[in-house]
Amino acid sequence: MLPWLHPQRLLSSSMRTRKYIYNTCALTQSGSCQDQSATAVNNLEVSQCSKPSPCSPTRVPFSIVSHKMQSRFEDSTSNPSICSMCCENRKAAYQRLHKKHRLASLSVHIVDHNMFHESHLTKHDKETDKCSKSILHNRYGHRNGTTIHGHAAMVYGALATSTPRPMCSSGAQVRWSSSRAGNVIPLEQSKPVQTGEIKKFLTDNEFAYREGYTCLISTCPRHVRRKIRLSELDRLYINRTTGYFVCQSCKKSGNWQQLTENVTNLLEVISHKKRKPNQCFDGMTLDDGTVEVKKAQELWESCIPVSSLEQQNWDQLSYHLGIQGLTRESLERYQVRGTPDQDGLVLPAVSVDGTIVGVKSIILQTVKSGDTEKTRVVTRFSSRSDYHGLFGWGAVKSEDKEIVLTANEFDAIAVNQATGLRAVALPKGDSVLPQQVLPMLEDFTKVTLWLGGAVKTWETAKQFSKKLNDSRCHLIRPGADQPNALAAVKEGLDLARILKSAKLVRHKSIISFRSLRQDVYSELAMAEQIAGVKWKRYPQLNSLLKGHRRGELTVFTGPTGSGKTTFISDYSLDLCVQGVNTLWGSFEINNVRLLKTMLSQFSQLNLVKRLDAFDHWADQFEELPMYFMTFHGQENIRNVIETMSHAVYVQDIAHVVVDNLQFMMGLNTFSSTDRYIVQDKVITAFRKFATNMNCHVTLVIHPRKERETDELTVSSIFGSAKASQEADNILILQDKRLTSVRGRKYVQVAKNRFDGELGIMLLKFNKDTKSFASGSPSDGKKDTEARQ
Secondary structure (H helix, E strand, O other), rough: OOOOOOHHHHOOOOOOOHHHHHHHHHHHHOOHHHHHHHHHHOEEEEEEEEOOOOOOOOOOOOOOOOOOOOHHHHHOOOOOOOOOOHHHHHHHHHHHHHHHHHOOOOOEEEEHHHHHOOOOOOOHHHHOOOOHHOOOOEEOOOOOOOOOOOOOOHHHHHHHHHOOOOOOOOEEEEOOOOOOOOOOOOOOOOOOOOOHHHHHHHHHHOOOOEOOOEEEEOOOOHHOOOOOOHHHOOOEEEEEOOOOOEEEOOOEEEEEHHHHHHHHHHHHHHHHOOOOOOOOOOOOOOOOOOHHHHHHHHHOOOOOHHHHOHHHHHHHHHHHHHOOOOOHHHHHHHHOOOOOOOEEEEEEEEEOOEEEEEEEEEEEEEEEEEOOOEEEEEEEOOOOOOOOEEEEEHHHOOOOOOEEOOOOOHHHHHHHHHHHOOOOEOOOOOOOOOOHHHHHHHHOOEEEEOOOOOOOHHHHHHHHHHOOOOOOEEEEEEEEOOHHHHHHHHHHOHHHHHHHOOOOOOOOOOHHHHHHHHHHHHHHHHHHHHEOOOOOOOOOHHHHHHOOOOOOOOEEOOOOOOHHHHHHHHHHHHHHHOOOOOEEOOOOOOOOHHHHHHHHHOOOOOOOHHHHHHHHHHHHHHOEEEEEEEOOOOOOHHHHHHHHHHHHHHHHHEEEEEEEEEEEEEEHHHHHHHHHHHHHHHHHHHHHHHOOOOEEEEEEEOOOOOOOOOOOHHHEEEOOOHHHHHHHHEEEEEEEOOOOOOOOEEEEEEOOOOOOOEEEEEOOOOOOOOOOOOOOOOOOOOEEEEEE
C-alpha cells in the first residue's frame, strides 16, 4: 500500500478560487487597490456562525499566553473594521481565560490577506512582533509552526504580523456583501494513514472487521458494543488507502480524522450511558448537496416512462442518440425516463441504498443556421454536489458476484440487454473513479472493465484496476472487433464472446514474447493513438513529440524571465481541455496569479477589459479537471510525492506540473555539493512516481547561469546529468531577442525518447490573452514577447 495521504494539499479550481481571480481582475481594472480594499472593508457583513464541530476543518486552535492580550481586546473596540459583537466576544473569552487559567480555543474564519489593507493589530504588536508568537505561532503551548487550512505553513506569520485583514475571533463569519465573492473555504485536513493504523484503532475500540478488496469492512459505531453478527449489521466501509469512510446506517462519510474523533466521542457517551446511541457521527453536518439531491429526485419523478413516449419521438431520440439497438424495456430496467416534452431522456445515478442522488439529462435542441435547422444533443447534470452514485445500480441484486463497469450509460444497458449480466456506468465516465463508489463494488469477486474501444480508455482501465484491486479485475482490450458495448450491439457482434475474452490483470516478474505479442501488435496497429493526446494549440509540437503520454518525465528549462510559466500554463491547459486530469504544483507563483493567467488563456480574452465575461468563462473553467497544490516555496519532497499520489488515487490525475524544482528545494539551505545530491534524489523520486503511478510529470528547472549570447543545451540544466538522463523529453525555451536584432523566441525539443524526432517550434506571444498559441486573437495589435 502506498501512503496517499494529503487531501488538504489539493486546491480545486472551484468557487472559492474563482472569487480571488474576479477580485484581482476588478482591482486591476480600477487601478487603485487601496481605495478598493477600503470600500471592501466598509461593505463587510458579520454573521454569527453555528458552533463548530470538533472535527471541523475551519477550527484553528491557538493559545493566549500573555496578559498583554487584554490591551489588545480593549484597543480593538476603537477599530472600525471590527464588529461590536466580535469585540464583546473577545473580552468574554479573555475573562474566561483569566479566571480559569487555561488555554482558550477560538474559531477563526480567515479571509485571504491579498484582498485587504486594513489591520487589526495595534502599533505595539507590530513593533515588538510578539503577536505572531502569542496568537498563531503557539499551538497549545508549543512554539512550532502552525499550518492554516488552505494555506502554506508560512502564512501564519503574515496573518499575525504586518499583513492586514479583517478577522473575527469570536466565531463570527466575515463575508463579502457582494454576491461575487465569499468566504475562503478552508481545505480538509487529515494526517497520514497506514492500514496498520486503521486496524489498530478498530481493534483497540473492539470493532469487528474484515478485509475487503479496497476497504476494511466494519460495523456502524452504534452497534459496536452489541453482540450481533457482522453480516447482519449496517456496514462501515473504511478505505484502506486513504482512510475515507462511508457508513451505510447513518448515511455519513468523511475522512479518517473525522471518523476517529466521532467514534471516540460516541464510545465515551455509550460507556457513561448518557444517552441511547441511536445515531453515530452526531457532530458531523450533512453535505449541503442534499438540497441538490432532492431537486434531482423531483426532476426524475416529474418525467414520464420511456414506454409512454410516442413512437415518432422515440424514433427521433434513438436516431440522434445513436441507441437504435436498445429496446425501451432495457431502458426502463435501468430506470431511464423521458422528459415531459418527450425531447430527451433522463438517466438517474443511484446510491448504495437505492436512492437517486443525481440525474443526467440528454435533450435534443433544434438550432437554426440560416435557412436550415439542425438538431444537437445537449447534456445537463442536475447536481454538482459531492454525492456519488452509479447508473444502473438499481438493477443490481445482492446475490450478484460479477459486474461490468462501463464509461457510458448506454454501454451498460447494451451489456445487460445482450448478456443479462449486471452492468453499471461510472458517474464521470472514464475520467475518474471516485473513492466514494468503491464500497458499492466491494462484494463483487469479478469486475470487468469495458470502458470503450480507444487506447486512452485502455490505459484508464489499467489505472482503475489498481484502485479496485487488480486481483479481481478483468480488462477488455480495445480493437476493431472489440469496440464499446453499444457499437458492438449495433454491429451485431457477440457481446458474450467479447466479455469472455477479457484478461485478468496480473503482475509477473518474468514474461515471454507470447504474453506481449498482442501489445506489440497494438503499438504498431494503433500508432497514432499510442502516441498520446495531441495538442490543439501547438500543432507543430505534435510533429515533434507526437503526443502527450502517461508515465513519462518531461524536463522544461529556459532563461529567467523568458516566459516558462506562461508557456507551460498554456501547454497544460491545452491538454486539460481535452480531458487530461491535471494537478499543478506552483512553488514560485501563487495559485491566484496562475489561475488569472490560465483564465485569460482559456477564454482568449483580456478579462481586465472584459470583466463582464468573467462569470461565463469562469463557469466553463470550473468544469475542467484541473487541481492545484497549496504548497508555495520550499517544501519537503516526501510531502509533495504523497500529495501527488493521493491526487492520482482520488482524482485520477494523468498530468502533474511542478514549477519549479529550485523553489521547491530551497537551495539556499544546502552547500554547493549537497544541493546536487539533494536534486538528484528529488529527480529520482519524480521519475519513480511517473513510472509507478503511470502519470506524466512535467518538471520545470532553471538553467545554469551562462552568457546571454550562448544558446542553452541539455548540459545547461542546473545540477548534475541526472535530470537529462532520467527525462523522457527535454524542452528548452530559447530567447534570442536581446542578443540579435532578428532574434526570436522558440521551444527546442532537445530529447525525445519515444520517437527521437528533434526540432524547434517558433513562438509568438499575445499580450492580451497571455498565450503563445497560434491563431489567438490579437485585436489588431502587434504581438509582443512575454516576460514572466
